[in-house]
Amino acid sequence: MADSISSVCNLAILEKLSDGSIEEILESYNGFCAATDTLLNGAGDLSVGPQFVSHVHGLCKHGLESLLRDHFLDALERTFEKNGALKFWRHFEAYDDVSVEEEVFYNALEEISLEKQYQEKCLLILVHALQSYNHGSHDSNDYRVELFAKYQMSVSSVLMATLPRHFPEILHWYFKGRLEELSTIMGGDFPHDDDEDDDDDDDDKDDMDLDDKCKVSYRSGQMEIDECYPQGRFLDNNKLVNNIGKVVRDLRSLGFTSMTEDAYASAIFLFLKAKVHDLAGDDYRISVLESIKGWIQAVPLQFLHALLAYLGDSVSYDSVSSGLKSPLASCPSTFYPGIDTPSEGLVRWQLRLEYFAYETLQDLRITKLFEIIVDYPDSSPAIEDLKQCLEYTGQHSKLVESFISALRYRLLTAGASTNDILHQYVSTIKALRTIDPAGVFLEAVGEPIRDYLRGRKDTIKCIVTMLTDGTGGNPNVSGNTGDSLLEELNRDEENQENAGLDDDFHTDDKQAWINASRWEPDPVEADPLKGSRNRRKVDILGMIVGIIGSKDQLVNEYRVMLAEKLLNKSDYDIDTEIRTLELLKIHFGESSMQKCEIMLNDLIDSKRTNGNIKATITQTSQAGSELGDNWVSMDVFDATIISSNFWPQIQDESLNVPGPVDQLLSDYAKRFNEIKTPRKLLWKKSLGTVKLELQFEDRAVQFVVAPVHAAIIMQFQDQTSWTSKNLAAAIGVPTDMLNRRINFWISKGILAESLGADSEDHVFTLMEGMVDSGKNGGTNGSIEDLIVADEEGESSVASVEDQLRKEMTVYEKFILGMLTNFGSMALDRIHNTLKMFCIADPPYDKTLQQLQSFLTGLVSEEKLELRDGMYFLKK
Amino acid sequence: MKVNILQWHAVASWTWDAQDETCGICRMAFDGCCPDCKLPGDDCPLIWGACNHAFHLHCILKWVNSQTSQAHCPMCRREWHFKG
Numbered sequence: 026m027a028d029s030i031s032s033v034c035n036l037a038i039l040e041k042l043s044d045g046s047i048e049e050i051l052e053s054y055n056g057f058c059a060a061t062d063t064l065l066n067g068a069g070d071l072s073v074g075p076q077f078v079s080h081v082h083g084l085c086k087h088g089l090e091s092l093l094r095d096h097f098l099d100a101l102e103r104t105f106e107k108n109g110a111l112k113f114w115r116h117f118e119a120y121d122d123v124s125v126e127e128e129v130f131y132n133a134l135e136e137i138s139l140e141k142q143y144q145e146k147c148l149l150i151l152v153h154a155l156q157s158y159n160h161g162s163h164d165s166n167d168y169r170v171e172l173f174a175k176y177q178m179s180v181s182s183v184l185m186a187t188l189p190r191h192f193p194e195i196l197h198w199y200f201k202g203r204l205e206e207l208s209t210i211m212g213g214d215f216p217h218d219d220d221e222d223d224d225d226d227d228d229d230k231d232d233m234d235l236d237d238k239c240k241v242s243y244r245s246g247q248m249e250i251d252e253c254y255p256q257g258r259f260l261d262n263n264k265l266v267n268n269i270g271k272v273v274r275d276l277r278s279l280g281f282t283s284m285t286e287d288a289y290a291s292a293i294f295l296f297l298k299a300k301v302h303d304l305a306g307d308d309y310r311i312s313v314l315e316s317i318k319g320w321i322q323a324v325p326l327q328f329l330h331a332l333l334a335y336l337g338d339s340v341s342y343d344s345v346s347s348g349l350k351s352p353l354a355s356c357p358s359t360f361y362p363g364i365d366t367p368s369e370g371l372v373r374w375q376l377r378l379e380y381f382a383y384e385t386l387q388d389l390r391i392t393k394l395f396e397i398i399v400d401y402p403d404s405s406p407a408i409e410d411l412k413q414c415l416e417y418t419g420q421h422s423k424l425v426e427s428f429i430s431a432l433r434y435r436l437l438t439a440g441a442s443t444n445d446i447l448h449q450y451v452s453t454i455k456a457l458r459t460i461d462p463a464g465v466f467l468e469a470v471g472e473p474i475r476d477y478l479r480g481r482k483d484t485i486k487c488i489v490t491m492l493t494d495g496t497g498g499n500p501n502v503s504g505n506t507g508d509s510l511l512e513e514l515n516r517d518e519e520n521q522e523n524a525g526l527d528d529d530f531h532t533d534d535k536q537a538w539i540n541a542s543r544w545e546p547d548p549v550e551a552d553p554l555k556g557s558r559n560r561r562k563v564d565i566l567g568m569i570v571g572i573i574g575s576k577d578q579l580v581n582e583y584r585v586m587l588a589e590k591l592l593n594k595s596d597y598d599i600d601t602e603i604r605t606l607e608l609l610k611i612h613f614g615e616s617s618m619q620k621c622e623i624m625l626n627d628l629i630d631s632k633r634t635n636g637n638i639k640a641t642i643t644q645t646s647q648a649g650s651e652l653g654d655n656w657v658s659m660d661v662f663d664a665t666i667i668s669s670n671f672w673p674q675i676q677d678e679s680l681n682v683p684g685p686v687d688q689l690l691s692d693y694a695k696r697f698n699e700i701k702t703p704r705k706l707l708w709k710k711s712l713g714t715v716k717l718e719l720q721f722e723d724r725a726v727q728f729v730v731a732p733v734h735a736a737i738i739m740q741f742q743d744q745t746s747w748t749s750k751n752l753a754a755a756i757g758v759p760t761d762m763l764n765r766r767i768n769f770w771i772s773k774g775i776l777a778e779s780l781g782a783d784s785e786d787h788v789f790t791l792m793e794g795m796v797d798s799g800k801n802g803g804t805n806g807s808i809e810d811l812i813v814a815d816e817e818g819e820s821s822v823a824s825v826e827d828q829l830r831k832e833m834t835v836y837e838k839f840i841l842g843m844l845t846n847f848g849s850m851a852l853d854r855i856h857n858t859l860k861m862f863c864i865a866d867p868p869y870d871k872t873l874q875q876l877q878s879f880l881t882g883l884v885s886e887e888k889l890e891l892r893d894g895m896y897f898l899k900k
Numbered sequence: 901m902k903v904n905i906l907q908w909h910a911v912a913s914w915t916w917d918a919q920d921e922t923c924g925i926c927r928m929a930f931d932g933c934c935p936d937c938k939l940p941g942d943d944c945p946l947i948w949g950a951c952n953h954a955f956h957l958h959c960i961l962k963w964v965n966s967q968t969s970q971a972h973c974p975m976c977r978r979e980w981h982f983k984g
């Protein structure tokens with residue numbers, strides 16, 4: 026092969042040469058080739074050196090310097106391929122997977138490095154030979170560098186060309202293994218753990234509480250500063266790092282620089298990721314950010330520091346960074362054990378690692394954000410972590426997207442109760458308020474929840490319940506979350522005082538100045554379409570009201586619930602209601618709560634009037650005492666007197682109360698008329714509460730019931746069996762109503778129902794003395810028997826929907842008239858027309874949705890027809 | 901069996917014993933209150949004139965005080981005298 030090349034290449038020059046010189050050249054060249062072969066394959070034998078040099082000189086004389094140089098490099102390359110690369114790869118051939126033993130790896134590297142060193146020595150001989158011939162006519166140093174670069178290039182190209190596919194993996198696993206080793210040495214057990222609590226430390230790891238974690242990071246921090254490793258361990262770790270350093274250096278010299286860097290970087294990142302996942306876990310009650318940072322300091326940075334120091338990088342970087350003082354280097358909060366000024370390379374690494382850790386933790390937390398918010402008050406450390414991560418990475422939009430999809434998937438489904446959704450919404454508001462005080466992301470996240478809640482019928486009711494009573498209307502939810510809204514009312518009390526909800530302008534200059542100085546620009550992610558002229562108030566109540574759209578609906582619902590509550594009160598104790606009302610007044614403005622205030626005022630007035638009447642009344646039926654048993658004293662009688670115009674519509678049903686009570690009512694009304702002339706009382710006999718005691722021969726049972734129940738049971742005093750028709754006539758209610766109401770007594774086991782002669786006419790019989798085996802278990806007169814009659818879902822106050830329907834019927838003839846004239850109309854046209862023409866008494870003030878639901882009602886009553894969004898008269 | 905009533909808490913609404921529903925001056929319900937008042941009932945009473953027309957006290961007072969000479973009942977134009 027060598028001969029063939031030489032004969033081809035030399036042909037051109039041959040003509041100019043004399044026979045003698047040809048002879049000489051051929052001889053020198055053959056000698057040179059032989060010497061090269063011996064040199065390169067001679068297994069470390071440099072004895073042919075002088076001979077080699079003389080041949081080189083011989084060839085140079087004839088100007089064949091480049092030829093011999095190329096030949097030599099070519100020979101080097103081929104030898105390297107044969108002796109170095111193939112052998113090197115053979116070491117790994119046995120390992121199909123990536124788990125190469127450390128020893129094998131070291132040996133292979135060692136061998137190929139030796140080979141390379143030897144070849145470099147040979148190359149050096151050539152360089153010297155050429156230099157000695159030329160006597161410095163070249164810039165000797167440049168020449169040498171050039172040759173070595175060529176050699177280096179050929180070495181790496183040989184290796185790259187023969188690279189087995191799994192080699193990068195092998196490198197990766199090697200570094201991973203070493204890192205794990207290092208981590209166990211450095212980050213693992215701490216010196217003092219060894220003596221006392223080594224064995225239970227492992228067990229404790231999972232459920233370490235906050236204190237422990239802090240201690241750990243503190244300890245590791247201290248460890249770094251004081252460098253208080255036990256000597257042996259320190260040496261171990263030094264040896265390990267030195268080994269790694271050597272490996273990296275060797276690999277670099279073989280031309281694997283970037284592959285090596287990739288390998289250890291990816292190993293470090295993977296390891297860091299695993300560590301973050303490990304530390305963060307599913308426990309949101311502890312903050313993990315600090316311990317992660319501590320760990321980065323303790324393990325990977327130590328590793329990199331040692332590595333960079335070993336490779337001599339830190340020194341070179343040091344000199345640069347001290348001059349440049351790059352912004353990266355000005356990171357004051359970090360400590361680097363062992364070195365005073367961190368090298369720039371290390372700072373870069375630290376920033377990379379921290380960013381990666383933040384990002385990993387952030388991603389982890391974001392995917393679990395739903396769960397975190399579910400246990401919000403407990404999980405605030407996790408929220409705090411997430412906040413810091415996001416400040417660092419700025420990937421808020423990721424949070425918004427992921428959280429919205431989690432919400433859609435998990436919360437906004439038909440299976441979730443409105444209460445739960447509201448609670449989650451409140452928690453979300455609170456949690457995101459921490460992360461993002463300006464409320465920009467909250468707006469984005471809240472939107473789907475609000476939209477969804479608007480579609481639910483019981484939303485308003487749930488909100489009002491949450492607002493007014495502590496339990497949030499859902500006994501399953503623990504009290505503290507239910508309290509939240511009421512507490513929110515309290516908490517915001519002082520904030521709201523200077524920033525009235527109704528008017529947003531501040532006449533007070535000072536206040537305006539304070540507001541102006543508090544202004545902060547919106548984050549860049551803010552949607553400019555959503556006006557931000559007023560700084561967003563992250564006000565939970567405001568956002569809750571925002572669900573409904575207008576506070577009027579909320580106030581209305583509250584009024585209905587308040588009425589219900591007040592009418593069922595048997596004492597006049599309204600302290601909690603007054604307090605709630607005062608708080609609501611602050612939020613919704615005095616005028617909108619006016620009616621509610623009158624309702625409460627009625628209760629207060631009633632108490633006074635009631636006392637007044639009872640003190641001054643002269644019971645006309647004094648003689649009634651002679652009637653004996655059935656006489657009822659005025660002492661047990663109280664009344665609530667309401668200003669009916671200001672209360673929600675009350676469903677008043679006719680009822681004949683028992684005679685003695687009726688007598689009381691008229692006496693009371695008469696006295697009222699005397700005191701308050703010219704006002705008079707109209708009794709709403711079916712409303713109120715009655716506390717009564719059923720006295721049987723062997724026992725007595727107490728109940729708190731509605732008047733209708735009392736009227737029913739009192740009829741059984743004289744006559745133990747009634748047919749439903751007769752009983753209904755006696756107490757003056759319709760039969761179906763009676764049948765419904767009487768169920769209460771049947772369910773208590775006081776009355777029994779049986780079919781009478783007429784199948785329509787049931788017979789009710791008093792169960793005298795048979796009830797002991799029943800539900801009440803005979804605990805006579807004890808508190809358990811004080812059963813409050815449930816209304817069986819029938820409230821005395823008309824629900825908001827019923828009221829709405831009633832109010833809308835006024836417009837029915839308008840709508841029908843309109844449709845007669847115009848033929849067909851779309852929803853919004855009907856709405857606008859009503860708004861335009863029904864301006865007086867009662868003015869049309871309904872929303873589009875309300876109108877739509879009313880029209881839907883008319884369609885189902887077959888008065889209207891709906892086709893393609895147009896309403897028609899049904900023909 | 902005997903039923904002992906331990907407590908009977910009834911509910912009633914009050915109303916002005918007037919023939920009309922609304923005040924002829926402010927057109928508000930008698931059982932409500934005049935536009936200047938917040939609370940109905942004792943705080944915003946009715947008053948009858950000699951002609952037997954009733955108004956919110958505050959409403960008719962405003963009317964009477966605004967008249968330079970003898971005031972007349974806004975409903976029947978008879979001379980206004982408070983019913984004795």
